[in-house]
Amino acid sequence: MTDTFLTMAYAIAAGSIGFALVMALTKSGQRGDRSLFFCLALIALLAHVLGQLVIVSGAYRLAPHLVGADLAIKMVLGPAVFFFARALVSTTSRRFGGFDWLVLLGPVLVLVAMLPFASLSADQKLALADPATRNPDHYRIALYTCTASLVIFLTFTGCYLILALRLQMRHRRRMMDAFANIERKSLDWLRTILFVFAGAWTFFAIKQILWMTGTSIPVLNIALAFTETLAIAAFAYLGVHQPALPSDRAAKAEAPIRRPILTEQRMTRTAAKLLGALEADKLYADSDLSLQKLSDVTGVTKNHISETLSQHVGVNFFDFVNSHRADEAKRLLSETDLNTLEVALEVGFNSRSTFNAAFKKHVGTPPSQYRAKARSGRSRDVENAVT
Template sequence: MHMITEPPSLFALQIATLSVIVISAHQLLLRARNRQVYRPLAVCLLAIGFITALPISKTLLPVSFQVLHLIFCLPALLLVAPSLWLYSIGLTCQTPWSFQKSDIKHFAPSGFGCLVALVALILPEQYRYAILVNDNLTLVEQAPTVLRSVIYGLLIVTFGCVLGWIAQSAWYFYKLINRLHHYHEQLKDVFASTEQKELRWLVWLLISVGGVWLFIALDLFLDNLFSPIQFDQHLYAMMLLLLVYSLALWGLRQKPGFTECYELADSHEFVSDPTSSEQVKYQRSALDHQRASQIVTKLEHAMVVDKCYLDANLSLPKLAKHIHTPSHYISQTLNETLGMRFFDFVNQHRVDAAKQLLAQEQDAILTVAMEVGFNSKSAFYTAFKKHTTLTPSDYRKQHQIEGNQ
């Protein structure tokens, strides 16, 4: 057995990371029986785990298994970004996500990586060892012409795959940020309170991963052309453990943002594409001006008389059920007739109610916020300033000054 000694502390961090991945992936796969959205995240974590386990295999496994492990790290590397992308799609879809044939294209690079790995496996053993274990190209130079050409071609293709992984990761990073931006906007058409659904943790995680990715990409690039960056392996291992732990923890806690709307999936009251325009979204609607006016009357009655805005978890489906009107008609009326999103429409009434309480009572700002339906003080301040250009405290002070004059 070929043993490579790792410092005990570094080996412990690698084992801890792999343990978190295995336990979390197992839990995610169990949940995927009922909701497929967790399956891509499990695949993403397992791919990361396969790469992370490389130093461990160098310590514990025979050289033949080390080589096999190293060869298949390439397709695993190309599997991480597409899996995270599909997981994000599942979290932000307005209908329950499931794997479709159209999703297969995302795994084409990883499939090509598997093909490269299989070609590497059929090389004579001594040449695989010379390239992957001993880093010795002298033996390759002595190989027959055809075999030497195949080996050098394989090395070039592998380097191209590494560069391709850098481009692939950058592309999916851009797509994820763009997707989340549209998702945040779309939430406002369905929910009056969005703080717990905005996936802010995923945005910050992506930014953190982006920083680590830049470092790894630079290290891989330099390692293939010149020499790797010299840095403390403990720092890298700790960062990786923290990122994996965060992804696993939040992944296990997070539900898809539109879970409450899934029962409406069969009625097609919501579109699943967050990038579709309002014009396309409503182009087949049968809503006319008279019906829209009736819906406006119902909406005002629900807010002013029934005070539905006091429900901190008020959503478009809940309000639709309350006024016995299809959700997509309400959404269309708000957007085209009132020029408002559901989020702004409800919060406008909450702010109006808060203004009365601020003028009449001396309750704490947080108490007022909760009484009118807001979930947090920060959300209250944001909405209040948006609709009045003043903070709640400034509004109260201004009202007191006007009252004393």
């Protein structure tokens, strides 16, 4: 029964990847290197999933000489995800070269570690699956191969996932410096997927450790398979549907170079000009407001705006605009009967979730609680006035 569930899970994962590959290959509008590295990441995941399918379905008995080959394939999972993340956040087209060839180090180390196991015959490998027929010496070789591969896998994959996470966090900060709404640009979904992959592949390591001690927990195996399947399906779906990020030229224009070139007096005047534009013209209500748009309206260069906000006001562009949106939202929540979503859209947010997060960050309470307190306070004021 366990093998049936595992086969089902990995078959679903393989189908999701195959569908995403077809979509990615036929989709237009994405930069060439982003599509290429996304497809390569999908192919690496597909190879991993097919390897798991061969194991859990028992198909390895048809080609026992290939047993263990999936260990080398697993070494490219982390790098494949990293290269896709790098292409996604990069403002220029990226090519494979230089230190990128270090990606081959993991598979090479695993292949070297597997040499003793590879020397076993097909019958000797099959005999290892049954405690009654396994040879103790051959079993020790298998344990050595598994242990060495596990250490390499955790180290190698962990490093690349951390590098990918750092790229996403740096990209998010860059978007916050240039845009007032970043939910479709920040790649937060990629960060979540990275954490899920890290968790799933850590569970894989735990499962392997338990196997080496002669312990097998079916529930853990099933949980691992379905967790990995959900993560792979989400990665495939969100990767295909990720909107095009700012173009190379636009991204460079929206990323100002920060240099201390303004005096404190000049920054004070600039800050007043920015506040006037946001409050008088209600620019914060524009859901597509960006650093470039604010520069066009005020006549202040992007570099000067960025330096004033970071050095004088002490916030980035994202928080600067959203603090004004939160102030206006407070007024609407207190004085009108607009629901939360209507208030969010009115002040420039694109969704209720981003509005709730920003409002709580700047006000300290969720919008619903703020409205309840505001109305309760107003009711008490009315009662006091009557009495």
